Amino acid sequence: MWAMCLRVWALTIKEWLAVLKDKRSRLSLIMPPLVQCLIYGYAATYDLNHIPYAWLDNDRGAASQALYAKFAGSGVFDLRATPPNAEQARRLISEREALLIVQIETDFQRHLELGEPAAVQVIADGRNSNTAAAATAYASAIVDQFNVEWRAAHGAPPPPLQVFSRSWYNPNLETRWYMAPSMIATLSLVQTMMLTALSVAREREQGTFDQLLVTPYSANEIMLGKALPAMFIGLGQASLVVVVAQLWFHIPFAGSYLTLYAGLSAFMLAAVGAGLLISAFSATMQQAMLYTFFLLMPFMLLSGLTTPIGNMPESLQYLTLMNPLRFALTLVQRVYLEGADLALLRPYFMPLLIIGALSLSGAALLFRYRLN
Amino acid sequence: MAAGEAAPLAVSGVKLCKTFITKSHSVQALRDVDISLPAGSLTALAGPDGAGKTTLMRLLTGLYAADSGELTVLGLDAKRQTQALQTRIAYMPQRFGLYEDLSVQENLDLYADMHGVPAVERPARYAELMEMTDLSKFLGRLAGRLSGGMKQKLGLACALVRWPELLLLDEPTVGVDPLSRRELWQIIRRLVAQQGITVLVSTAYLDEAEHCRQAIVLAEGRVLAACAPQELSRAAAGKVFLLTPPPGQAARNLQARLLDRPTVADALPQGAGVRVTLRQPLADPADAPWPAQTQWQAAVPNFEDGFMLLTSAAEPRLPPVLVLHHDGRAPPAAAGEIVIEVRDLVRRFGDFVAVNHVSFQVRRGEIFGLLGPNGAGKTTTFRMLCGLLAASSGELRVLGQDLRFARAASRRRIGYVAQKFALYGELSVRENLEFFASAYGLRGGRRRERLHWAIEQFELSVMLDVPSGRLPGGYRQRLAMAAALMHEPEVLFLDEPTSGADPRARREFWRRITDLSDQGVTVIVTTHFMEEAEYCDRALIQDGGRILAQGAPAEIRRLGARPDGGAPTMENAFISIVSQARLHE
Structure with missing residues (x-):
């Protein structure tokens, strides 16, 4: 047993050296996750922060000025133009200079003072439906707030129903808070799978695999020796993203590191299993590379990272149960943002461990089959 | 043609120098080399590894420019008129760029396209090339599925899609069996005789130089001799x-x-x-x-x-005797015990029978050679012995076990050196040795002693920190041997260990092998160099998967007795045994 551990350890060291000795390959482990993490942190966001809009005020009273102040002070809307008439306002939308037009009717102030309903028309560019919906929602929130304040200031009773929304775990509903923890799992998956898939294929191509097979190593020991270093490297990359999320993006970590790393280890096991399965199938590095990309795409799409799993057709939802990334994403988010503990995370741990066990034993079987 | 008679020169170079500078050091590949090749002549370029043979060839093609000296090829300045020159010469590098996933025909088409051979000329040209190389039966076969000899012939055909005036061949016969080698030389000689092409061939097989009109011997970048081979x-x-x-x-x-x-x-x-x-x-x-x-x-x-x-005269002495056991341990059990036993071994790939009812025995301390032309089944037999490939049927015992199913303990008793250099190229010499020491379960003081032994016996100390992928050829082989012997195996498997090595390195290698055999190590070796069978205690010759001859070298030589009663060399015996067997098919 001890002898076996020493042998596997030697193989692990060898893999480490092979990956880390070369400066370029060292950089290729650090730079892509770092750059991707920053890109996702900044670019992948559903938040609208600079909505270009035009203000068409046909009343020019104190009330409309007060409403305008609300828009200007929201920090979300950028004023692009104050067109004199509806015709010009229409052109601003058509030419994509403004996403939104806020139009105040002529008798705005008078209606308000008489306690009658006054109309604010919001026209949005519907060519991008998601953005238009989000922008109009922001605008109506501002108008709602204006209503409440106007009533209070003019001695009118408050509106009968009011919504007070508060979001837990991400108080400002920033996409980045959701994205960064997701990157911890996603980015380490890519390289871990690639590393294991390629390392066996590389040895096959260079003829060193035969050399390895005639040594006292058993097929299982070889697999273990390939799996361990890739797992360590994957964990290292995950840590890198954790550091960036906290120190660069200042997203507070709510959970325990022990839980996080336990979860990530279970996930790495499944990722390495998938990588080894690929390497058992492929004879060349080129094949291994192709199979890896072939798997990565559905892993990403079916993980719930960009589109909720609940929105998918039922058959696809079943398919996501085979996807380790699906469970890892939720697991990491819950540890990171919510501070969930091991007991709460059981439903994510178990599938990861099962996927890992199945893929690893599948790879072991296939290896032995191919050797025969 | 009498010496001194003015023949037009296809190549004339004077005082050529070429130095390669890398980060750490510079290598003078060629020093004041003079070369002249008469038009329509066949010249051999011989010399040890690293002598500068390939560099000289590449100067002639215009791929490298000489640092100094004058070089005129086909009347053109090789440095300045490279483009014009390259349309008139053909060059076949050591590893010719065949596209292994394309068929023979597709490879030909591709090279014809690259060289701009007009479509109307192609049918006649192809027919000529196929007749010359005898590949017409294999037009549809993937290049990757051809044997080593056939690949070289196809490479030659591709290099010749357009008749060149000068043909440069860089070690075309490395890794090619004697039969295919003979065929390749027949093709080359015909090219010179019938087409009047000037040919320069570099070679590690010195007997080949005797077919040539002129031989140039290069060592450490200098011309040691340039004369008729008979003169040497x-x-x-x-x-x-x-x-x-x-x-x-x-x-x-x-x-x-x-x-x-x-x-x-x-x-x-x-x-x-x-x-x-x-x-x-x-x-x-x-x-x-x-x-x-x-x-x-x-x-x-x-x-x-x-x-x-x-x-x-120029080279260092051979290394001292190789002592396997650093602690002076006596060799195990007396010779004579059967270590490897193979009975009725068969291996099929689909319909193809690669190894056909092969049986033999090897005793402890013997050197046993597996010989045969490319595709004869010797590598398949070898891989089954090592446990890298399953047998379709038959019995196979190495040290009493089938290595495929053997436990770690039995695999610790064998050593293996692959045909291609198969250590980790990015790891240094030391790291490779350390890894294989651990892989074979050496630890503590024993591990230290054996590492020290390996570095000492194989004279690796100056190269310890060099990545093994960047080692010169001779050192690579020593490192591969060191890695395979650190754990003091009882049986050593060697797959074409001397392929591509120069004569000096081959002698050095065989000396170590005979030393090992004297110390009780059983050695199984495959080789293309028939004269190397003389080092074996016993050998077998395979072709088409079957054993054609088996026995001590003297017995095999007797089987190939020439009709005129002359003493056959091992190579003659081999060729006559194989061609007779093929005739009976």
Whole structure:
């Protein structure tokens, strides 16, 4: 047993050296996750922060000025133009200079003072439906707030129903808070799978695999020796993203590191299993590379990272149960943002461990089959 | 053509120098090299590894520019008129760029496209090339599925899609069996005779140089000789002898001992005896370096004798005797015990029978050779012995077990050196040795001792921190051997260990092998160099998956007896055995 551990350890060291000795390959482990993490942190966001809009005020009273102040002070809307008439306002939308037009009717102030309903028309560019919906929602929130304040200031009773929304775990509903923890799992998956898939294929191509097979190593020991270093490297990359999320993006970590790393280890096991399965199938590095990309795409799409799993057709939802990334994403988010503990995370741990066990034993079987 | 008669020169180079500068050091690949190739001549370029053969070839193609010196090729300045030059020459590098996933025909088409051969000329040209290379039956086969010899012939055909005026071939016969080698040379000679092409061939097989009109011997970037091969042979006149060892002594032991004598330039086992080349003619038989009771006679010198005489002066002595056990441990159990037993071994790939009912036995301490042309099934047999491939049927025992199913403990008793260099290229020499020491379960003091032993015995200390992928050829092989021997295996498997090695490196290698055998290590080796079968205790010749001959080298040679009663060399015997067997098919 001890002898076996020493042998596997030697193989692990060898893999480490092979990956880390070369400066370029060292950089290729650090730079892509770092750059991707920053890109996702900044670019992948559903938040609208600079909505270009035009203000068409046909009343020019104190009330409309007060409403305008609300828009200007929201920090979300950028004023692009104050067109004199509806015709010009229409052109601003058509030419994509403004996403939104806020139009105040002529008798705005008078209606308000008489306690009658006054109309604010919001026209949005519907060519991008998601953005238009989000922008109009922001605008109506501002108008709602204006209503409440106007009533209070003019001695009118408050509106009968009011919504007070508060979001837990991400108080400002920033996409980045959701994205960064997701990157911890996603980015380490890519390289871990690639590393294991390629390392066996590389040895096959260079003829060193035969050399390895005639040594006292058993097929299982070889697999273990390939799996361990890739797992360590994957964990290292995950840590890198954790550091960036906290120190660069200042997203507070709510959970325990022990839980996080336990979860990530279970996930790495499944990722390495998938990588080894690929390497058992492929004879060349080129094949291994192709199979890896072939798997990565559905892993990403079916993980719930960009589109909720609940929105998918039922058959696809079943398919996501085979996807380790699906469970890892939720697991990491819950540890990171919510501070969930091991007991709460059981439903994510178990599938990861099962996927890992199945893929690893599948790879072991296939290896032995191919050797025969 | 008499010497001195003015023949037009296809190539004329004067004082060519080329230096490669890397980060850490610079290598002078060529120093003041003069070369002249008469038009329509066949010239051999011989020399040890790293002599500058490939660099010289690449200068002639215009791929490299000389640092200094004048080089005119086909009347063009090789440095300035490269483009014009390259349309008139053909160059086949050591690893010719065949597209292994394309068929023979597709490879030809591709090269014809690249060289802009007009479509109307192609059918006639292809027919000619296919007739020449005898590949017409294989037009549809993928290049990757051809045997080594056929690949080289296809490479040659692709290089010749457009008739060149000058053909440069860089070691075209490396890794090619004697039969295919013979065919390749027939093609080359026909090209010179019928097409009038000027050909320059670099080669590690020195007997091949004897077919050429001129031979250039290069060593460490300098021309040692440029003359007719016969002239070099004559330089060895009176210095070459054939010895018959006293009864009871193996020829290879006598040979190994002779190599250590300062007066000996070269020694090789040949037939039942030893061929010795002395540095000086033997003035007084009492000065002979061999034991007094040895029978000896003068021999007719050949090109290889002259070559070794010329190059051995410049090269370091062979390494001392290889001692496997650093602690002076006695070799295990006496010789004679059967270590490997193969009975009725069969391996099929689909319908194709690669190994067809093969049976043999190997005893402890024997050197056992597996010989055969490319595609004969010897590599398949070898891989099954090592446990890398399953047998379709039959029985197979190495140290009493089938290695495929053997536990770690039995695999620790064998060593393996692959055909291609198969250590980790990015790891340094030391890291490779350390890894294989651990892989074989060496630890603590024993591990330290064995690492020290490996570095010492294989003289690796100067290269310890060099990534093994960047080692010069000779060091690579030593490292591969060191890694395979650190755990003191009882059986050593070697797959074409000398393919592509120069004559000096081959002698060095075989000397280590005979040392190991003397210490009780059983050695299984495949080789393309038939004369190397002379080092074996026993050998078998395979073709088409079947055993054609098996026995001691002398017995095999007897099977190939020539009709004129002359003593056949191992290579003649091999060719006659294989071609006779093919005739009966």
